[in-house]
């Protein structure tokens with residue numbers, strides 16, 4: 116079995132040898148986002164091909180454009196609720212290959228010309244290789260100079276400057292996570308050491324007071340051996356995103372749960388997984404830099420972090436209910452029962468698959484009591500989302 120990309124393995128190993136064991140979150144940061152060698156960052160390989168049927172994993176936009184059609188429809192309703200501002204800014208973070216952006220732009224151009232003429236689409240992706248793929252994929256829309264811009268990060272956008280929608284799909288699950296285990300010594304963190312030419316995990320005290328505070332808020336009835344993950348970068352991301360918004364919405368799609376579900380006693384092994392060539396396993400120390408790593412998202416801490424920055428939680432639902440609320444049935448009329456297109460679209464709705472594993476959180480700022488079609492059906496108790504708070 117391969118340890119992974121040789122230069123990346125050497126770079127991480129030399130950091131461990133120099134400074135001693137590193138928290139797992141640091142290992143994951145380097146494996147995925149080492150500036151030159153990380154899984155998402157290497158410019159010497161066709162990195163964009165990692166996402167899709169020939170790659171390691173696929174996302175909703177690889178399956179069918181219907182999510183983009185539905186999001187364009189939802190954006191159009193948000194635009195009306197905001198009084199049709201000029202521009203209506205749509206910020207998409209972590210757009211990957213840019214497929215979803217393409218689906219949203221083409222739907223707006225065809226069905227919502229009034230919005231399309233005022234639309235400013237901002238893309239933010241930390242991977243230069245992905246940005247390159249986006250430029251190629253979105254070439255048809257680059258003729259209109261004010262339509263699409265790329266910025267390096269959220270910090271490049273002035274606070275309270277955006278009116279519109281901040282969107283992400285499968286961004287947060289790719290942020291590095293702290294991995295926690297309840298041992299005989301109490302809550303400990305998984306750190307990564309390098310011994311005899313291999314990465315190995317060891318248990319050590321929590322790496323920061325902030326992590327300890329976050330875990331105190333989660334609190335739980337866990338038993339010895341319980342493992343889980345904490346995504347502090349998600350909290351920082353939501354804080355920064357909320358601060359950029361003057362008026363409008365934040366819409367976050369990802370696989371995840373309320374904190375109550377994610378940290379329940381039944382989920383003893385956590386949700387951390389690695390993806391390579393569409394096979395799933397739990398060993399981050401194989402194929403380092405040649406496989407994706409993810410963990411499910413704690414939507415409660417996102418909702419709470421947003422509330423602390425002046426966002427209100429508009430609603431929380433799953434992808435199936437979101438798409439049904441936006442009229443996916445009508446969007447699919449005309450497709451024959453056994454067409455591959457219909458089969459693909461239905462995959463996004465499956466009650467025991469993508470339809471329910473994927474959740475949609477919508478938050479708003481300075482929009483009085485918005486009622487959104489995508490949130491017509493919410494199969495959750497609202498109180499369950501925010502019983503815990505972010506540190």
Ligand SMILES: C[S@@+](CC[C@H](N)C(=O)[O-])C[C@H]1O[C@@H](n2cnc3c(N)ncnc32)[C@H](O)[C@@H]1O
Nearest residue numbers: 155174209210211239240241242245284285289
């Ligand atoms: C799992 S892919 C999702 C791609 C796309 N949204 C989709 O649905 O196909 C995650 C993307 O987020 C980007 N990313 C990860 N962390 C980021 C950050 N902090 N800021 C901007 N982009 C980030 C990665 O480079 C990658 O393109």
